[in-house]
Amino acid sequence: MPAGNPEPARGESSSGGAVPGRGRASRGGGPGRPRPSWARVLRPSGARVLRPSGARVLRPSGRERASGAVPAAREAGPYLTPAQAFDALYAYCAPALVRQAYLLAGRRDLAHESVERAFQRAWDHWPKVARDPDPPGWVRAAAHDWALSPWHRFRRRYRHPEPPPPEDDDRTLLDALLSLPPPYRRTLVLYDGVGLDLPETAAETEASTRAAAGRLMYAREVLAERLPELADPEELHVRLAELASTGRTRAAEPAAVRGGSERRARLWTRTAAAVTVVLIGSTAMTLHTAPTHYVPPVPAGETVRGVPPRVAPGPLSDEQRELRDRLRKALLDGPERLTPLAR
Numbered sequence: 001m002p003a004g005n006p007e008p009a010r011g012e013s014s015s016g017g018a019v020p021g022r023g024r025a026s027r028g029g030g031p032g033r034p035r036p037s038w039a040r041v042l043r044p045s046g047a048r049v050l051r052p053s054g055a056r057v058l059r060p061s062g063r064e065r066a067s068g069a070v071p072a073a074r075e076a077g078p079y080l081t082p083a084q085a086f087d088a089l090y091a092y093c094a095p096a097l098v099r100q101a102y103l104l105a106g107r108r109d110l111a112h113e114s115v116e117r118a119f120q121r122a123w124d125h126w127p128k129v130a131r132d133p134d135p136p137g138w139v140r141a142a143a144h145d146w147a148l149s150p151w152h153r154f155r156r157r158y159r160h161p162e163p164p165p166p167e168d169d170d171r172t173l174l175d176a177l178l179s180l181p182p183p184y185r186r187t188l189v190l191y192d193g194v195g196l197d198l199p200e201t202a203a204e205t206e207a208s209t210r211a212a213a214g215r216l217m218y219a220r221e222v223l224a225e226r227l228p229e230l231a232d233p234e235e236l237h238v239r240l241a242e243l244a245s246t247g248r249t250r251a252a253e254p255a256a257v258r259g260g261s262e263r264r265a266r267l268w269t270r271t272a273a274a275v276t277v278v279l280i281g282s283t284a285m286t287l288h289t290a291p292t293h294y295v296p297p298v299p300a301g302e303t304v305r306g307v308p309p310r311v312a313p314g315p316l317s318d319e320q321r322e323l324r325d326r327l328r329k330a331l332l333d334g335p336e337r338l339t340p341l342a343r
Helices: 062-067 072-076 082-105 108-124 126-130 135-147 150-154 168-179 182-194 198-204 209-226 233-244 254-289 318-329
Strands: none
Touching: 082 108, 082 126, 082 135, 082 182, 082 233, 082 254, 108 126, 108 135, 108 254, 126 135, 135 198, 168 182, 168 209, 168 233, 182 198, 182 209, 182 233, 198 209, 209 233
C-alpha cells in the first residue's frame, strides 16, 4: 500500500473502536521474553499537571500514588515558582522525549535539539503551558513537530548520516521506521511506543480516528515484513524501547534550557527593535526627500507634417568658397557694403 493512497480503517470498527493487539506501556513483556526494566522508557511516569507560581499543585492520580512515581520537585512544598515547575516538568519528560524523538528522526543530535527547542518554546509560553490540561503532551507535540520538520535535510550539520546502531536487528528496525512516511511513523511511536489510546493518537497527529487506525496498521505491516517477530504488538513495544535506549540519551540541564530560551528571546527582541528603528529611519528619510507637489513630465516631441526636416549643410563648391573668402577680406563698413554693384 503506497503512502499516498487513502488510509483504510483496518482494525477499527465502524463505531470507532480501538485497534486490536495494541502495545501499551503498562502491559507485560511478550511471550517467552521478560520485559527489561527500562521497557517503559518511551513514556514518562508521574504527575500530569503542573501549575505556575501562586497556584496549588494538583494531587497525583490513584495510579501515581500507588506507584509512588511523582516528580522530585513536589518535595519542595505545596507551591512552586515558575522555574521550579519548569524544572520538574523537564526532569519528568525530557529523557523519554529524547528517546521518542530519536525514533522519529533517527539522529541523536537532532533528538536532543528537538527536546531543547520544545522546552524553550514551553518556557517562552510558560503561563499557557502551565495551565494546559496536559503540559507533557504540549511539550511532546512540539518536540515531535521539530524532529519531523522537513527543513532539517537542508542544514549542513544533518547532511551526513549518523553512525547506525551496533546491532543488526536495531539497524533493520531503524531503517524500517525511517522508511515510513512521517505521519505513519509518528502514529506508530505514539501508539505502540508511548502507549497512547487511539483517539489520543489521532488528536495529537491531527487526524481522524479512522485515519490513525489505517496508518497504524500499515506501519505495523511494513515493520512485520522486515522483522516478522514484530507482528506481536508487545514485542514491538519492547523492541522500540530497546532501540530508543541505545546510545547517549542524557538531556541537557533545565537551567541551560531556560537560559537558552531567554537568550533567544532577547536576541529576537533586539532584532525586532533594530528592524523597527530602520523602518522608522527609512520612512522619515522618504518623507523628507519626497517632492511636495506634482511635476508633470515633459512630453516627447512630435513630427509636424509639411515642414522638411533640418539637415546639416553639405560641402561647399569652389564658387561658394571663393565668395566666402572675399566676404572675409572685405571691409566691415564703407560704401562697398552699402552701394550695390551695377552689372
